[in-house]
Amino acid sequence: MLYIPATMALSKNYKIILLALSVFSLFCTQSISALEWENYTSFAEVRNLRTIDDTLYIATAGGLIVVSANDAEPKALQKLDGLGTSNISDIIKDADGDKWISGFGRLIKWSDNSFEQFLFFDNINNELFQLHTLKDDNNIIWIGSSLGLVLFSKVNDGGQIEDSYTLFGDLNPNSSVNDILLRNDTIWIATSDGVAFANYSNPSLLKSPSNWTTISNRNFAVLDNNEFQKIVQFGTSLYGLNKNGLYNISVDNFGDVTLTEVLFLTTASLESVTIHGDTLIVMGENFRTGLLYYVLDDSFIFVTALGSMIPTTDLIFDNKHWIGTNADGVVTLEDTVVTDFELGGLPHNNVSDIAVDSKGIVYGGFDVVSFAYSNGSYWTDFNFTLGQDATVTMVDSLDQIWMGTWGNGVWMYNGDSVVNYDEQNSTLLGNDDDAPNGLRWVYITGMDTDGRYVYLTSYRAENKYPIAIADIENLNSPTGWDSIGVSHGLSNTFLTSLDYDNGKVAVSTESDGIYVCSVGVNPFVDEKICWHLTRENSRLLSNSVGDIAYSPDGELWVGTNFGLSRFDLGVSDFEREIFVFRDVILPDELSSDITSLEFDSRGNLWIGTQNGLALRNPDDDSVEVFTTFNSGLASDFIKNITFDNFTGNIYVATDKGFSVISSLQGKPVFEVENVVAFPNPYVINSASDVLKFNFGLEAEVAIFSAVGEHIISMSANLSWDGKNDKGTNVASGVYLFIVKDANGNLGKGKILLVRN
Numbered sequence: 001m002l003y004i005p006a007t008m009a010l011s012k013n014y015k016i017i018l019l020a021l022s023v024f025s026l027f028c029t030q031s032i033s034a035l036e037w038e039n040y041t042s043f044a045e046v047r048n049l050r051t052i053d054d055t056l057y058i059a060t061a062g063g064l065i066v067v068s069a070n071d072a073e074p075k076a077l078q079k080l081d082g083l084g085t086s087n088i089s090d091i092i093k094d095a096d097g098d099k100w101i102s103g104f105g106r107l108i109k110w111s112d113n114s115f116e117q118f119l120f121f122d123n124i125n126n127e128l129f130q131l132h133t134l135k136d137d138n139n140i141i142w143i144g145s146s147l148g149l150v151l152f153s154k155v156n157d158g159g160q161i162e163d164s165y166t167l168f169g170d171l172n173p174n175s176s177v178n179d180i181l182l183r184n185d186t187i188w189i190a191t192s193d194g195v196a197f198a199n200y201s202n203p204s205l206l207k208s209p210s211n212w213t214t215i216s217n218r219n220f221a222v223l224d225n226n227e228f229q230k231i232v233q234f235g236t237s238l239y240g241l242n243k244n245g246l247y248n249i250s251v252d253n254f255g256d257v258t259l260t261e262v263l264f265l266t267t268a269s270l271e272s273v274t275i276h277g278d279t280l281i282v283m284g285e286n287f288r289t290g291l292l293y294y295v296l297d298d299s300f301i302f303v304t305a306l307g308s309m310i311p312t313t314d315l316i317f318d319n320k321h322w323i324g325t326n327a328d329g330v331v332t333l334e335d336t337v338v339t340d341f342e343l344g345g346l347p348h349n350n351v352s353d354i355a356v357d358s359k360g361i362v363y364g365g366f367d368v369v370s371f372a373y374s375n376g377s378y379w380t381d382f383n384f385t386l387g388q389d390a391t392v393t394m395v396d397s398l399d400q401i402w403m404g405t406w407g408n409g410v411w412m413y414n415g416d417s418v419v420n421y422d423e424q425n426s427t428l429l430g431n432d433d434d435a436p437n438g439l440r441w442v443y444i445t446g447m448d449t450d451g452r453y454v455y456l457t458s459y460r461a462e463n464k465y466p467i468a469i470a471d472i473e474n475l476n477s478p479t480g481w482d483s484i485g486v487s488h489g490l491s492n493t494f495l496t497s498l499d500y501d502n503g504k505v506a507v508s509t510e511s512d513g514i515y516v517c518s519v520g521v522n523p524f525v526d527e528k529i530c531w532h533l534t535r536e537n538s539r540l541l542s543n544s545v546g547d548i549a550y551s552p553d554g555e556l557w558v559g560t561n562f563g564l565s566r567f568d569l570g571v572s573d574f575e576r577e578i579f580v581f582r583d584v585i586l587p588d589e590l591s592s593d594i595t596s597l598e599f600d601s602r603g604n605l606w607i608g609t610q611n612g613l614a615l616r617n618p619d620d621d622s623v624e625v626f627t628t629f630n631s632g633l634a635s636d637f638i639k640n641i642t643f644d645n646f647t648g649n650i651y652v653a654t655d656k657g658f659s660v661i662s663s664l665q666g667k668p669v670f671e672v673e674n675v676v677a678f679p680n681p682y683v684i685n686s687a688s689d690v691l692k693f694n695f696g697l698e699a700e701v702a703i704f705s706a707v708g709e710h711i712i713s714m715s716a717n718l719s720w721d722g723k724n725d726k727g728t729n730v731a732s733g734v735y736l737f738i739v740k741d742a743n744g745n746l747g748k749g750k751i752l753l754v755r756n
Contacts, residue, residue, distance in 0.1 A: 040657050052093045451502065466507075488530045533581075564583075602664070610638070632659060666694040
């Protein structure tokens with residue numbers, strides 16, 4: 001659960017800063033969609049721990065955590081709280097008392113309880129980039145980034161980039177700058193391709209590669225790894241750290257460099273080095289066992305092992321030793337006793353899929369930790385071994401949770417117990433890519449249900465029957481399972497997703513188009529037959545298909561690596577094997593590589609891609625694009641999209657957590673006689689004030705005056721703006737509405753309109 005300070009006043013001022021070989025700044029206001037967004041992220045990956053005044057700040061991949069001394073409850077600041085990003089790397093405080101925060105594509109100034117964002121944009125690749133570390137230097141800030149070193153002025157024009165540096169001696173151009181040390185008149189940087197240093201009294205001279213002295217395996221044979229994470233000063237000595245070692249760096253009066261490796265008591269993959277007074281602390285990993293060493297007067301003291309946790313940063317705060325880890329959040333260390341410090345948040349940021357049951361419990365599939373669930377406060381991992389990474393998840397008609405894995409079949413959870421279905425007790429089978437080892441590797445790529453039966457895809461099933469069918473009422477009997485395969489016309493190909501509608505199961509493939517299989521009312525009894533639809537025989541945009549989805553009216557939509565195709569029901573005929581797809585034009589700014597498709601109950605199509613999310617309105621074919629730049633989206637890489645039938649909310653799974661978009665029609669109702677208009681009274685103060693209807697399905701709405709004069713007719717998908725069908729504002733007063741659903745059923749109500 002995220003705890004936000006109630007006194008935080010957030011002012012959002014946005015600037016765009018473009019970084020290329022020539023750098024310039026541009027002022028603009030960020031456009032925020034009218035949709036209501038919430039973001040849920042993981043705080044498990046800790047980048048930095050900083051103490052400012054009497055407060056601990058924890059920079060994580062999921063947000064900035066604020067911990068006051070003796071305060072047991074952390075507070076989280078994230079993208080929608082004014083930071084503009086939840087992917088945070090560092091925080092510092094300058095001499096003026098302002099705090100500066102770095103993250104993905106943003107430098108944020110935190111002053112007087114408000115935030116000002118400076119966006120860092122790579123004009124060459126047309127994308128934001130990651131900032132790693134900050135060093136305050138009077139009126140400027142030195143910034144280490146994924147594209148090199150940046151010099152930022154805090155005072156010129158209210159804050160702007162003064163220069164950028166990408167060439168450091170003989171190091172690879174655009175090396176990532178991971179750490180910065182300012183020492184006298186010399187700037188030291190630890191980069192992804194070695195260490196470099198130069199005199200920075202005249203910053204313009206840093207543009208010349210020849211002014212940098214470098215340390216890499218090109219000139220020091222002792223180095224077998226050039227990726228340096230840290231550069232620190234300990235007493236009068238300098239130390240550089242990479243994965244393979246800690247190195248003492250000395251420079252004589254002639255500028256000659258001597259590099260000496262510091263030898264440890266055991267071999268470790270080193271992660272970080274920090275200074276605590278007269279003590280140097282080195283953190284590392286040894287066979288998945290986290291290690292901490294104190295280094296004092298050239299002697300090494302083994303402090304503690306952290307089990308599977310890998311430490312990345314540490315400090316002393318509130319009389320405790322705090323340790324940040326790369327995947328397990330924060331722990332405290334007292335007399336070798338390690339204690340978890342609860343940060344809340346997701347178990348992992350890489351979310352594969354989301355499902356929500358009728359009680360509002362959210363189930364998530366995650367990279368590494370597989371599956372977990374939340375009742376709204378904290379996430380709880382399932383305490384059983386699910387296998388490898390999570391793939392897809394689903395709620396069936398009995399409110400049971402189905403959880404597909406990459407290698408261990410599917411798990412079904414009924415609220416009390418879990419059952420694993422794989423090659424031992426179902427028609428799900430392992431793949432034949434690596435026989436005999438692969439035969440036990442049951443990889444689930446898609447699932448859906450018609451209410452009674454569950455359909456699951458088994459990746460390259462070794463018996464060439466890759467669609468398994470399960471009877472929900474007879475799961476634990478061999479007679480409760482069936483399959484679809486080659487004898488029905490289905491190839492044992494690389495299946496990527498599955499969707500069901502009205503007696504038909506459609507599956508997509510990596511490179512072989514799609515298959516549509518008729519399964520009837522009872523797939524255990526009725527004839528099963530499959531048709532193969534490809535680019536060659538149906539005008540499908542591409543045979544490489546990422547996802548498929550049936551619309552509420554039974555039309556099949558296909559997301560490919562080349563764009564979106566719609567199956568033309570008016571022309572196609574399965575009996576005559578006439579198959580026709582139509583191309584659907586999407587905005588140019590949206591990637592053509594589609595990863596996910598989901599219809600809500602009103603027929604709106606949500607489209608996920610590798611560079612954003614889109615919403616297609618069926619009434620006017622308009623498409624609105626959402627990215628991290630113009631909306632509350634957690635990440636532009638969309639993994640999966642889920643429509644929650646119970647609330648009308650949209651869940652968007654990404655590689656940086658998941659986003660929730662509040663229902664477009666409020667909490668939906670599905671009986672037309674229960675439909676209401678909201679807000680009611682409908683008060684119009686500006687053009688942004690609109691009226692909506694909470695019917696969850698497709699319907700037509702007609703609005704009349706109190707005396708029966710027709711005002712306007714429209715789709716329930718659209719909002720009313722208080723105008724008649726001629727575009728003229730209507731007067732304040734009482735209005736009547738009638739809602740007609742697809743079956744001709746009618747609902748009605750009244751609206752009190754007040755125009756200010």
